[in-house]
Amino acid sequence: MSSQNLKFSLNNLQNEFGVERIETAIAAVEKFEVEVPSWIFGQFGGGRFGDYMPPGFARDIFEKLDDAALVNELTGASAQIATHTLWDFSDDGLDATFDKAAEVKKAAEARGLRLGSINPTYFLQGSHTGSLSSYDDAVRERYVEQTILSGKIAEELSNKLLSLWLPDGSNYPGQLELTKLIDNTMDSLKRIAKQVPESVRVLIEYKVFEPGTYSTVLADWGSSLLMAQAFGPNAGVLIDMGHHYHSTNIEQIVARLVTMKMHGGFHFNTRYAADDDHSVEPNPEMARI
Template identity: 30%
Template sequence: MMSQMDYWLKDQQARGVDIDAAKAKLKKLDIHVPLWLYRDTGTRFGRVHQEDSATADNIFEVAAALHKITGCLSSIVAGGAVAPEDVARTKARAEANGLKVSTVHGSYTTSEGLYYGSLTNATSAIRKEFTEYMLKQIEAMRVYGAKYLSIWLPDGTNFPGQGNFIDRKKWLIECLQEAYDHLDPDMIMLLEYKFFEPAFYHTDISDWGTACALCRRLGPQAKVIMDFGHHAQGTNVEHILANLIDENMLGALHVNASKYGDDDLIAGAHQPYRLFLIFLELVLAERYSGFDMADIALTVDQCLTMEKKMPGTIMTVENVQIAYAKALLVNLDKLKELQMKNDVVGAAMTLKDAFECDVRPLLRMVRAESGLPVDPFAAVAGL
């Protein structure tokens, strides 16, 4: 007698899906996580404490426990501490817990950088200070064996006339170029764009076009970070993603969800279909463009305030895995055929058929085959 799982597999095979290939892709999924995701966070109104928040003493153990449950969270993003003793301590603690620092992400939001610009500040001494800070981050990358230098700048203006756009652009390029020229051959500089906030008149790296132009000026080791929440409402994020991949400019994806602005909510919490469409573009690019997801840093960029840290992280991972699994169930040959026939409804329904599949049985199968807890929520509740 066939089990429910047997019927599910038979149905997917009838739809032309290679389940073994889908499982192999899911097992390779690597999600990068900033250590501060596990710490107490807050908003401009105050700091929020969660009872399961990590402390400085146990944060690596928390990260390791969540990786042990999910199997995909070993790559961590280290903050901007660049003192040699801090870097050595972070490296040792990460390695002792089976983790690896993949990315160094500095902070440019000191009082000088936040108010009047860091790499675009009219005061050359401040620009030099932040440039030297980037060079120290690169030294930290060498110690960690990290691949990515992640840069998001708060730089911008609030009033017309406050700054000269082109002067600021030139200063920015000069500073970035100096840091870029110090990269090792296997390092990647990542530039993140955001269309507003904390600046409200203009932002120096405001959109994907600006970020691409800067990266092209710097060289082939400069790539773009696309953060899901860094766009105006209604922006077709998956279209931007497709173009960044096609231009060989995508270096990282920062996953989250947004309702109004850069909300940094749990990925897939509000618009699961959009998350599915984003992962579909990654699947399409791997199929047709020689793109490899392993070449980008798929990174969680969220602020868990109302949610407890551990189950919130598990929910994030599961939402990402579900979206990716559904994208892998799309019959790409059928989709291409319908597109070439201008069968609008047929193509749309092909996506809908995959999106409406319950892929949780597939994820349970992948976890069991990988020696992971089949129910990660139950596993994290037992910690």
């Protein structure tokens, strides 16, 4: 668009909405940033059923930081990077350490980046019985402790934001007791809440299905809302744009949460085939929201 057309369009907007409102909007856009997830640079090729990996994928967190720095250089609006605790702060995928997180923070800053939301990793080895809802006390304890560590990392090394997504659910009727899964999850979150400082914002994400094919513990905004309310005043609901049934009115969900003065956040995603298609183009719902 030519500068003349831009000026014409700007004048039209100012005439319609007023100069002050347009200047406020422009200032907000100039400060707007999108947090980039570290895992998008890793081994994610081939979809669910293929093993193709595009060349040049990042092999560790430091190569992910290199890629994220390039994206920020190109866009000027993505200096913050989200990390996954067991992918990025662990050497074996089982146990993370605060020292490794501190090393990653230092490496990020050397590349002009800063750590954003910290995401506990609930879906690696040992999670087939669930994570925070697991019937196995040892498994549940492991994930509770990982979440508490993630809260410490969020408090001391990042932007004080903890993002939780649980893969917990079941594959067929009768496999697991649904009420027990809910009770275990709520109990785990209450235990975590006692150890995570209130200065840390905790957002609880939902997903309509997957990996469980029959039931999902946190399948909708209402289930996440209940867990957030049980957690405490520093908790809220994370809305992933790709985690809904087709035709779901996401704007109405946002309106409900805003009315309840609930903390919130967004993951930009799509749901062309089912849900969670991982496409990165802008979502039409965002304009309506």
